[in-house]
Amino acid sequence: EVVLTQSPGTLSLSPGDRATLSCRASQSVSSTYLVWYQHKPGQAPRLLIYSTSNRAAGIPDRFSGSGSGTDFTLTISRLEPEDFAVYYCHQYDKSPQTFGQGTRLEIK
């Protein structure tokens, strides 16, 4: 199966900072089927980015995604207080579909 390794495990930043989250796949994944979710405690995961770089409906433009092959990145240009959460990458190109272990973005 495709193992997605996210780094760092925890990222401590301040509002207004730039956040860069990494997702590395153990084998090549089609960029069409690589997505990012934001997950807050007690809530459902929220789709942020689909097909590597497309923002989902209603997602602010401070969120952007990039990458290809085995290396993918989620960037949040200027952190807002509501952005502090856990972020997961997810591939559904190859079966079984898999998720990264998550990056916790916490307030410094």
Add this chain to the structure above:
Amino acid sequence: QVQLVQSGAELKKPGASVKVSCKASGYMSTNYGITWVRQAPGQGLEWVASINFFSAKTSYVQNLQGRASVTADTSTHTGYMELRSLRSDDTAVYYCASGYYIFGKLLLESWGQGTLVTVSS
């Protein structure tokens, strides 16, 4: 976007079965599906199973094959996930998710609110 509403929390004993429902509403194409994802306490997200409502095709994570079943009632736009022979490590929040197909693969655009399944004696 599809809206998904799941059934309520469940407390089950080891060895029992649980069946979680997920009702879809809102815009849906004629070809749609539901994927089930779970999150154990303190853990990340794990894909459990998927079903296509149009073809009834199902797929399961290997380590749950034989214990999990996903079904769909197209008349009510409701998906079901049943897990049998429950163990303590099945304790998790179970989410259903749906969206639209991109070249035959389901993008999980909308998620249900989650159903906590607790397995304890």
